[in-house]
Amino acid sequence: MSDLLRRLSYSLTYLTLVSLCAVGMLAHRGPAELGLARRLVLSATLPLQRVVTFPVREGARLWNDYVGLIHVRKENERLRGRVGDLELENLQYREAIVSSERFQRLSGFRAKREVPMVPANVVAEDLSPWFQAVIIDQGSASGIGPGMPVITDSGVVGVVVGTTPGASKVLLILDPQSRVDVYIQRTRARGSVRGRSQQDCELAYVLREEDVRPGDLVLTSGLAAVYPKGLVVGEVSRVERLPHGLFQHAELQPAVDFRKLEEVFVILERRHLPADEEFSDDAEGLWPEAKQ
Known part of the structure; x- marks a missing residue:
């Protein structure tokens, strides 16, 4: 071949x-x-x-x-x-x-707003199952101190519980330690908003005979020496009237979307914290478990 x-x-x-x-x-x-x-x-x-x-x-x-x-x-x-x-x-x-x-x-x-406020950015968060707080980039050097309310244009965020010269720790209304004295705008019925470590809150201590309905707007009452009157806290999402007891139970959807929280305002009005909400103003412990 x-x-x-x-x-x-x-x-x-x-x-x-x-x-x-x-x-x-x-x-x-x-x-x-x-x-x-x-x-x-x-x-x-x-x-x-x-x-x-x-x-x-x-x-x-x-x-x-x-x-x-x-x-x-x-x-x-x-x-x-x-x-x-x-x-x-x-x-x-x-x-x-x-x-x-x-x-x-x-x-x-x-x-x-007629009250003095300091704008701040959220720079870290501590959203563990036991503690709901964020860190903002303004502190005592800007006149911020414990007990000052923190808000956005949507509603109430929380209260300052600790400061350093350049940062502050804000306890969110979602935290179980948080208490906000409120009233229902439609009926003027009073109650207290408590955090539940989730994305909603509980509306407690509303008398059973009060008319509370889903969709009712809930505002700060200004009676607990922390938040000024008339700030939006949230909206009633569910109402449950128990067969016994003095109060009815309701769930509240906060006005602020904490999953998208970026900028806040600190109202520069130093108010004392209630006795069961006292926190240390030390710089130590301000940053633990914070997630950037």
């Missing part, structure tokens, strides 16, 4: 050389000398020329396609990088719009 291939290779080489010589000889003759001989030689060698030139032509085409694919791949990579840059720019632009709208809303809220 190898001998046959070798002889075939030699034959093709010989025919190729003969064809090239014949073509060269014919090329040096004048038009009058070509005639029949030229046509016969060209007719005989044309198939062989096609066989010889086809691999060269196809090889050149494949090489050009390969080079073109490399250029296309590089262009795709460049375009993907540009798309990523544009998506990042778009994200930053949208975030700037949201931040601007939030800043305008908070600025308008602050301007409507």
Whole structure:
């Protein structure tokens, strides 16, 4: 088999050389000398020329396609990088719009309040099952002290329970230790909001005969020496009248979405904490278990 291939290779080489010589000889003759001989030689060698030139032509085409694919791949990579840059720019632009709208809303809220307030950002949180608090980036150097209410434009957040010169710890109304004296706006019935270490609170100590319904708005009463009167605390979400006892039970959905808490205001009115809500003002313990 190898001998046959070798002889075939030699034959093709010989025919190729003969064809090239014949073509060269014919090329040096004048038009009058070509005639029949030229046509016969060209007719005989044309198939062989096609066989010889086809691999060269196809090889050149494949090489050009390969080079073109490399250029296309590089262009795709460049375009993907540009798309990523544009998506990042778009994200930053949208975030700037949201931040601007939030800043305008908070600025308008602050301007409507007649009490002095300090804006602050939430920089860490401690939302363990036993303690619900956040750390803000303003402290005693800004005039903040324990017992000062913390709010947003949506409603009550909590109360400052500890400070350092540059930070404060805020006990949220979600914390079981928190107590907020409130009244129901529609009926003026009084009660107390207590935290339940979740995303809702309990409305307690509402007399059984009081008219309480889901959807009722609950505001601070201003009688517990911590929060000013009229701040929104939340909305009644469920009411349960027990068959015995003096009080009915209700659940409250806070007005503030604590999962999205970013900016707050500290009302600069130093009020004393009730006896069962006293906390140390030491800097020690201000940051434990806080999650950035």
